[in-house]
Amino acid sequence: MSEDGLAIRNRFIAEIQAEFPNFRIIKKEQSAFAKAIDLGLKLLTLGGQREFMSRYFTVIGDTLYVPKGFDELDPINVVITLRHERVHLRQRRRLTLPGMTLLYLLLPFPLGMAYFRARLEWEAYTETLRATLELRGRDAVMAAALRERVVSQFTSAAYGWMWPFPKSVNRWYDEALQEVLSSGDTPLAR
Ligand SMILES: [Zn+2]
Structure with missing residues (x-):
């Protein structure tokens, strides 16, 4: 992982935090709430969505839940995903x-x-x-x-x-x- 990429990633996280002061990142594997959602999704999709914990980023309110191994992910890919998630934060601001x-x-x-x-x-x-x-x-x-x-x-x-x-x-x-x-x-x- 290049230092440059990490610096770009961290700068972007700071940018989101400046726009959304309550923004925080929580690891799904450490969250009982995320685990409950995971179970609900598996039931609702009859096992079709099995990657909620391992692959998907999820924004709820001001919290971004990140998948397993977040810190080891390619930081530029993470920034691309965060750009997507920032759109959801802005949608929530717009729509309540x-x-x-x-x-x-x-x-x-x-x-x-x-x-x-x-x-x-x-x-x-x-x-x-x-x-x-x-x-x-x-x-x-x-x-x-x-x-x-x-x-x-x-x-x-x-x-x-x-x-x-x-x-x-x-x-x-x-x-x-x-x-x-x-x-x-x-x-x-x-
Ligand atoms: Zn999305």
Whole structure:
């Protein structure tokens, strides 16, 4: 792990803390709350979502729950993920916690066609693409593997099959990619 990467990661965490003073990071394996959510997700998805503890970052309120081995993760990948999570923090500020919870978890359905969860995640995954372009470059953001991974988040058990229509998710992806690439070409845009 390069020192530079770690410095960039820590600087970004400080930036989030400046914007959200109550922001804190908790390791999922040390949190009874995270373990309870893990169990609930396994039950709800019939075992389809088994990576909540080991792979996923989760923001609830001002707290970011991080997966096992957080400190050993590639710090630039962590920054890309944190850019996504910061979008959720801003959504919660915009919508309030009850509003965000209602839209994210329940409407119109908790599983299968969770349209508002899909829209909220879509905004966050667009930021994932933007961060990937800025930190990893054009080839990385255009990689087929990235598309496959992001599209599957929408169509699989990962988020409770929130929008299980690959065609429409791929269309969103095309639009987001185009938006990100074209703003990346503008020298003044950030
Ligand atoms: Zn997300």
